[in-house]
Amino acid sequence: MSSESSFDIVSSIDMQELNNAIQQAEKEIASRFDFKGSKSSIALDKNELVVSSDDEYKLNSVLDVLHSKMVKRGISLKNLQYGKIEPAASSTVRQRIGLKQGIDQENAKKINVIIRDSKLKIKSQIQGDQLRVSGKNKDDLQKAIQMIRQAGVPLDLQFINFR
Template identity: 45%
Template structure:
């Protein structure tokens, strides 16, 4: 029997890079003339993987979010892994907006990916293992086709393909 090859489909975010981008954004907020004394603040909760923006107005909050987004992109973090919530009114005229950093593939998305791979009729086995998927086949070429197919799909979060062997 031929040797079986496989790879894992995962969705991970390097929290150290998120922290670095957060620190750069915080520094830019302190230095930019239009945001310096605006009263805008950002906080990062590493444990809950959340970023919170507090600003005196929704317009300023959007500017701060743009600064954070640019820093994340420069650090190689896909913006699809950051899900921003709605702006919530806070004390006075200020607003607060929270983003969650999505890591891991939830059961619904994993099932959808599994179904889509099976619909291609390629000879592969797909196993859902917690927050990742293992795709295996006897042919490396078939695995490459699956990766190419998945790269063309949009599941609402960035996917990485690791442990290819």
């Protein structure tokens, strides 16, 4: 048995679940009475969603439908980065929503500070867009997971590879 235990902290979106949520939202929009005849659509373009509709009110309604489908499928809304609502072709409006994948340097440093200030006998290191936390005691690692969850980091974090 290894003397050191570790886990990784990552932030990612399950793209297959996101595709399923988009398809369900489009089906609901196609069948709802208040969207009859509207030019509402949701498209996934690489690392961003493009939502368009007739006006701002309908765009917000499309976003509400999309959000409800995403939450039902277990996709966190914390990893969405909203752009401004901009005019599009034939008197419609469009909004681009960026998908945050990975932990950026600023948030990684915040998590590092939380771990360092905890006074637990663990260490953390930034590895690209994820963090590795290691220590001898598994209980300390579990306490660290609880502290990070309660810290209110503005990303949806997953704790994987607990060994």
